[in-house]
Amino acid sequence: MTENSTAKALTGVPGLDDILSGGLSRRRVFLLEGSPGSGKTTIALQFLLEGAGIGERCLYITLSETEEELRESALSHGRDIRDQVEIFELVPPESLLDADQQQSLLYSSDLELSETTRLIFEAFARVKPHRVVIDSLSEIRLLAQSSLRYRRQILALKHFFSRSDATVLLLDDMTSDTLDKTVHSVVHGVMHLEQLAPDYGSERRRLRVLKYRGQAYRGGYHDFVIKTGGVAVFPRLRALEHKSGFERTMLGSGIAEFDNLLGGGLTRGSSTLLIGPAGTGKSLFALQFVNAAVLRGERAAIFVFDEELGLLFARTKAMGLDLEGMRDKGLIHIEQLDAAELSPGEFAQRVRDRVSAFEAQTVVIDSINGYQAAMPEENGLVLHMHELLQFLNRQGVNTFITVAQHGLVGDMKSPVDVTYLADTVILLRYFEADGRVRRAISVIKKRTGNHEDTIREYTIGSRGLTLGEPLSGFQGILRGVPLFVGDKKLSTHAFDEDGSHS
Incomplete structure (x- = not known):
């Protein structure tokens, strides 16, 4: 055995060892089951290549795929297993396929099973x-042919391997009997x-992970993808496992009226939801805090x-926010996501990577409507x-x-x-x-401090966002059609075309 024989056997699959609390226990038999096309062979090859990499x-041992197919599968992920993994292609003996030599007194399956085991x-x-790796149990x-003989055969394999130093991964494509849980009770762990x-x-x-004897593991479902290079697993995020120390300072947006509305700004390590109909400038308000963070x-x-x-770069640059320039200088990370191609686990992992590797302290998710499509x-x-x-809050990130x-106006509904x-x-x-159609903003909730309970009109112009004084003398602004109830005229709070007060 190698010097690593006392440690667990790493799987070579990013994220999977984290779920398994360090990998697979050595000198034990594990089951990896799933329908055809779910990624069993790819994970098995990564498991073997990880071992080959440490000597x-x-x-x-393949009973279903040919050696050529396995080598081509590895090459499709940029890995050549020719000198690293011994492939034994187990095929029925020629005598069992020859009709003239088939036994008539004994079932041919009896001979094939014993020959296969030998x-x-x-x-x-x-x-x-x-x-x-044995592929596959089907x-x-x-x-x-019977559950009893199958169980005895699996037990025989387990006892044989238990006398060796091998860590064994059994693959099952679940095509012959999906309800048969015989192997589950025999093996050390089931994925x-x-x-x-x-x-x-x-x-x-x-x-x-359905089972792992004598070992804690991360339960529940975990998203994974098969991409060039192999399988990557995204462990389910548990916020309680992540905490960092930081000072809860007040952060401004760079717009004095907006900060006043927020009671001085936002507290570091807090999350903010911007909600409203399309076109009201939700993204622009969030990007205002991105600009302040860069300064x-x-x-x-930004996701x-x-x-x-x-279009986003052109639109914001006309308002004085050069996102493209910030990206090129390495000040911000921005990517466009396709909800139809992205699982929620992968998205959460991307956000985590940007916080840990890129050290992002401000994160923008635009929007939940698109994120919902991945759910x-x-x-x-x-x-x-x-x-x-x-x-994100525990990492001191403003989200x-x-x-x-x-x-657009009146009683509006949110998708979630x-x-x-x-x-x-x-x-x-x-x-x-x-x-005229105008825009209004208000803060309806803030856990981390006081805020104005007023409603302010704002404009989006060539200078970006401009907020006016609190609107007074009117009721029903948030419903879309205000009623005049005071002495002031709404026009005193209006703006000129360039965003300045009239």
Whole structure:
């Protein structure tokens, strides 16, 4: 054995060892099950290549795929296993395929099963491997023909391997009997792979550890993808496991009237929800804090679901925010996401990577509407957002999320209610007055301090955002059609075309 023989066997799959609390226990037998196409072979090859990389002998016993197919599969991920993994292609003896030599007094399956077992033992004795993959158990189950004989066969394999130093991974494509849980009770641990097909978009894959004797592991489902290079798993985020120390200072936006509305600004390590109909400037308010963060010498990460980046760069540059220039200088990270191709677990991992590797202290998610498209159901969205926001808060990150409501004026509906998750909620509205469509802003919630309870009109012009004094003398502004109830005229709070007060 190698010098690493006392440690766990790393799987070579990013994220999977974290779920397994360090990898697979050595000298034990594990089961990796899933329907065809779920990624079993790719994970098995990564497991063997990880062992080969530290000098361990590795054996792949295949009853279903040919050696050529396995080598091509590895090459598609940029890995050549020719000199690293011993492949034993187990095929039925020629005598069993010859009709003239078939036995009539004994079932041919009896001979095939015993012959198959003998060939597996001989290959193992010849290679003396530290890591073994047997692909797949469905072939052995079919040869056994009964649950009793199948269980005895699996027990025989387990006892044989237990006398060696090998860590064994059994693959099961679940094609012969999906209800047979015989192997589950015999092996040391079970990993289950699932492949889901949404109504639109690419397949979603997820992994779950069903069993791991004598070992704590990260339960529940974990999203994973198969990409060039192999499988990457995204462990389910648990915010309670992540906490860092930071000072809860007050951060401004760079717009004095906006900061006054917020009671002086936002507290570091808090989340802010900007909610309103399309076109009210939700993204622009969030980007105002990104600009302020860059001016403080901090970095920011922006995740855009809804808008094309070229259009966003052009639109914001005309208002004095050069996002493209900030990106090119390495001050911000910005990426456009396709909800149809992205699982929620992968998105959460991308955000975490930007916080840890890029050291982003401001994160913008624009918008929840696009993020919701990556969710299987609304309840899943709320749970994912809760853990993600809690994680970011514990890292001292200021998070801004936007939600586009349905409608323009009047009683508007949100696709999902996440207002209770955010520490601060900013409400944006259109309203009609003097024959013009105008915009109003108010803060309806702030957990970390006081804020104005007023409503301010604002404009979006060539100088960006401009906020006016609090509106007074009117009721119903947030409903869209205000009523005059005081002495002041609304026009005294209006703006000229360039954004200055009239």
